[in-house]
């Protein structure tokens with residue numbers, strides 16, 4: 001993915017000014033992160049013995065440069081003109097973001113371990129969808145309460161209404177470990 005773009009030098013006056021209307025925070029997918037990044041970080045070394053930035057390290061010149069007189073290998077600009085460019089670290093295993101652990105816990109408790117579907121019958125899904133469509137337009141508070149009821153209902157199911165698989169209690173241990181409580185109190189760790 002590490003593509004070397006053409007060297008373009010941009011003067012400050014040439015940069016169009018734009019007003020920010022809104023800022024939205026959300027999660028980027030691995031593919032988006034890969035396409036945004038100019039290189040993969042592959043080493044924890046920053047400089048070699050001669051004091052040059054290590055290729056694939058955090059000071060790699062494709063990410064931008066700090067030394068006066070040096071030019072960024074991605075945009076070709078000197079330090080004061082280069083905006084800096086993203087690199088990425090490919091993780092060997094999936095990692096849970098602690099901020100989302102409680103939502104993952106909810107998802108694990110309301111979906112089937114076998115078929116992955118929500119633990120509601122087709123009739124319930126239809127009934128709740130209709131009610132939700134009506135409420136969310138004008139009654140935000142009531143819609144939130146309905147979500148809570150749906151969540152509880154799905155969590156109470158001990159058998160999946162779709163595939164018939166038995167559902168176990170999912171225990172969450174901070175910061176991000178999940179266990180299934182099997183028969184006789186046996187805890188089985190849920191791997192991502």
Ligand SMILES: [Zn+2]
Nearest residue numbers: 072074075082
């Ligand atoms: Zn640059």
Ligand SMILES: [Zn+2]
Nearest residue numbers: 112115160163
């Ligand atoms: Zn199922």
